[in-house]
Amino acid sequence: MSNDTTRPQAWWQRIAHPGQFVAWSAPLLWPLTLLTAVLFALGLWFSFFNSPQDYQMGDTVRIMYVHVPNAWLSQFVYAMMAVSALGTLVWRHPLADVSMKAAAPLGALFTALALFTGALWGRPTWGTFWEWDGRMTSTLVLLFIYLGIIALWRAFDDQLRAARVIAVFTLVGAINIPIIKFSVDWWSTLHQPASVFRPDGPTMPGSILTPLFMMFFAFTLLFLVLHLKAMHTEIKRRRVMTLQRKLAQGASA
Amino acid sequence: MSAFLAMLQRELRLALRGGGDVLTLMLFFVIVGAIVPFAVGPDQTLLASIAPGIVWIAAFLAMLLGLERLFRPDHEDGSLILLRHAELPLSAAITAKLIAHWLVTALPLLLASPILALLLAMDLASFWRTLISLSLGTPALAAFGAIGAAVTVPIRHGGLIAPILIAPLSVPVLIFGVGAITSPQSGAAALFLAALSLMAVALAPFVAAFAIRSAED
Numbered sequence: 001m002s003n004d005t006t007r008p009q010a011w012w013q014r015i016a017h018p019g020q021f022v023a024w025s026a027p028l029l030w031p032l033t034l035l036t037a038v039l040f041a042l043g044l045w046f047s048f049f050n051s052p053q054d055y056q057m058g059d060t061v062r063i064m065y066v067h068v069p070n071a072w073l074s075q076f077v078y079a080m081m082a083v084s085a086l087g088t089l090v091w092r093h094p095l096a097d098v099s100m101k102a103a104a105p106l107g108a109l110f111t112a113l114a115l116f117t118g119a120l121w122g123r124p125t126w127g128t129f130w131e132w133d134g135r136m137t138s139t140l141v142l143l144f145i146y147l148g149i150i151a152l153w154r155a156f157d158d159q160l161r162a163a164r165v166i167a168v169f170t171l172v173g174a175i176n177i178p179i180i181k182f183s184v185d186w187w188s189t190l191h192q193p194a195s196v197f198r199p200d201g202p203t204m205p206g207s208i209l210t211p212l213f214m215m216f217f218a219f220t221l222l223f224l225v226l227h228l229k230a231m232h233t234e235i236k237r238r239r240v241m242t243l244q245r246k247l248a249q250g251a252s253a
Numbered sequence: 254m255s256a257f258l259a260m261l262q263r264e265l266r267l268a269l270r271g272g273g274d275v276l277t278l279m280l281f282f283v284i285v286g287a288i289v290p291f292a293v294g295p296d297q298t299l300l301a302s303i304a305p306g307i308v309w310i311a312a313f314l315a316m317l318l319g320l321e322r323l324f325r326p327d328h329e330d331g332s333l334i335l336l337r338h339a340e341l342p343l344s345a346a347i348t349a350k351l352i353a354h355w356l357v358t359a360l361p362l363l364l365a366s367p368i369l370a371l372l373l374a375m376d377l378a379s380f381w382r383t384l385i386s387l388s389l390g391t392p393a394l395a396a397f398g399a400i401g402a403a404v405t406v407p408i409r410h411g412g413l414i415a416p417i418l419i420a421p422l423s424v425p426v427l428i429f430g431v432g433a434i435t436s437p438q439s440g441a442a443a444l445f446l447a448a449l450s451l452m453a454v455a456l457a458p459f460v461a462a463f464a465i466r467s468a469e470d
Contacts, residue, residue, distance in 0.1 A: 089467070137424075144421040151417055155408045164467035169404045169418060172460060176421070 016095050018235050025228055032228070036221040043214035051211045063121040065211050069219035070114035074142060075177055077107035077223065081149075082174045085167035095231075097163035098238075100170065101153055102230035106223060108146035115139060135191040138180040145173040159238065256341040257349055264353030267326075274322070278315050279361045285311040286369040297374045304373035305434035308383055309390075309427055311369065312362050316394045317416045319358040323350060323402040324465070333406070333465065343462040351399050351458060359391035379434055386433035389443055390426050393450040396457035397422045403461035407468040425449060 014020055047065035054061035081103045087096030118136065119129040130136065149166060156162030204212070268274065289307045290300055327333040336346045366387060370380040401419035408414060426449060432442035 141421045141424055144417075148414070148418045148421065151414055152404070152408075155405075155410070155414050158407075161407060161468055165404050165407065165464055168460065168464040168467060169400075172400060172422070 016093065018094055018098070018238075021095055022232055022235055026232065029225065029228060029232075032221060032225045036218060036225055039214060039218035039221060043211055043218045046211035046214055050207075052205075052207050060121060060124045061208075063117055064208075065215045067114060067117040067121055068212060069216045070110050070117060071139070072216065073219055073223055074107060074111035074114050074139065075180060076220070077103050077110060078142065078146075078174065078177055080227075081107065081170050082177075085170040088163050088167040089171075092164075094160075097160070098231050098234045099227070100163065100167065101159075102227055102234050104146060104149045104153060106226055106230065108143060108150060110219075110223070111139060111143045111146055115143065133191050135180060138176060142176055142180060145176060149173070256339075257345055260341065260346050260349035261353055264350050265356065268322070268353060268357040271322075274319070275357050275361050278319055278358055279365045281318060282311050282315040282362050282365055283368050283372075285314055287372050290372070301374040301376070301379075304370070304375045305379065305383060305386075305431045307373060308366060308369055308387070309430045312359075312387060312391065313394060313423060313427060315362055316358055316391065316398055317419065319354070320398045320402045320415055320419075321412055323354055323399060324406045325402075328406045334469070337466060337469070343466065344458040347399065347403075347458040347461050347465075351395055351454065354399070355392055355395045359387075359395060362391070363387055382434045382439060385443060386430050386446060389433070389446045389450055390430040391450075393426045393446070393453040394423055396450070396453035397426070399457050399461045400464070403464040406465065 015024060043065065047062055051062070051065075053059055081100050084096045084100040084103065087093045088100060115136070118139075122131070123129050149170060152166050152169065153162060156165070286307050289303075293299065293303070324333060327336065337343055339346065363384060366384060367380070370383065375383065397419050398415075400422070401415040404418060405412075405415045426446070429442045429446040429449065433439050433446050436442055
């Protein structure tokens with residue numbers, strides 16, 4: 001491994017080396033955290049005090065500012081896990097393993113929050129906490145897939161081997177993402193169809209879109225910060241495990 | 254082709270000579286179905302209306318129970334490693350295993366389904382639809398099961414994790430399986446179920462082979 005015949009690495013390979021990655025991304029953590037906090041403060045102020053009530057739903061419409069970003073993240077995190085899974089399978093990159101592992105609990109959390117806020121919102125507006133509607137059911141399935149992946153990570157002893165197997169399963173589970181996306185168009189039941197990202201422009205007024213987008217970016221940044229921190233923790237955890245293993249080998253010899 | 258047939262023969266022989274597994278699964282299927290009337294009460298009309306769901310749940314659980322023997326014994330005695338290096342591609346070997354698995358787990362369920370139909374007060378028309386829906390849908394269940402079993406085979410106690418992974422994948426099979434019995438457009442649901450099965454059976458051997466290969470190198 002340590003002979004000098006290895007090719008010099010490209011810059012993108014060097015910055016993706018786990019140790020290097022921690023070194024260059026650690027200084028980013030605090031500014032990003034601050035930015036997230038500022039965006040949250042602004043977004044919350046807008047969504048509580050500077051946006052109109054809905055003429056039908058009244059104040060409950062404000063749940064949307066939490067519900068929609070969480071629902072978006074539940075799918076975005078899975079897409080990120082799927083991309084990381086490709087990185088694991090195609091390039092066998094250790095950082096892709098770490099990214100995949102760190103994203104799974106966060107994705108499960110955001111999915112659970114999307115379901116929870118959806119239930120809180122559904123009660124006053126639809127008159128029910130839960131309905132077996134296409135989008136809710138597929139999001140619940142997504143939560144189960146996340147939890148299954150977490151259970152799978154915990155069941156393996158060897159994390160390198162786990163990463164490849166879980167990457168295969170993550171890609172299989174990715175079938176669910178388009179199903180969630182198009183569920184509202186295929187089965188037009190209770191949940192409303194897309195109203196922000198449409199080819200003919202959003203169907204909401206700007207006074208509602210401003211806080212929505214702020215919360216949207218705040219939550220996405222929150223995920224990026226937490227994900228980065230979780231990746232650092234995982235890299236350190238692996239280093240500790242390697243050191244402990246070395247120590248144990250030295251003790252027995 | 255002869256290697257494929259030999260593989261199929263080996264799997265069937267192992268399954269049929271390895272004790273009463275086949276009969277146990279049939280018994281499990283019938284017992285799960287028969288235990289529901291105790292829980293919901295012996296009301297004939299209620300039972301008849303939920304019978305398709307019960308039959309599918311029982312079939313789903315029975316198929317989960319049989320998964321453990323798909324790759325586990327071969328992993329433990331080392332023949333899985335031999336299969337990986339055999340001339341027959343691993344995906345072909347897994348296809349043979351999948352066919353054998355369907356023959357020894359799903360086919361007995363189809364044979365046992367008249368008993369459940371009788372116990373759950375089904376009429377003859379919906380019994381035939383149940384039989385068609387089960388025979389169209391169980392290949393997909395077996396294929397998803399093969400993926401789950403392949404993913405969990407390196408885990409020492411993977412028996413509990415495989416069902417958790419497979420259940421979310423099997424949701425469409427259950428939806429369309431029950432739809433092919435009860436819904437007014439049962440023909441369309443049956444076609445969709447058949448399409449799902451064909452796709453799952455065509456792709457699952459490659460996915461399972463890929464999972465097994467990437468776990469052990």
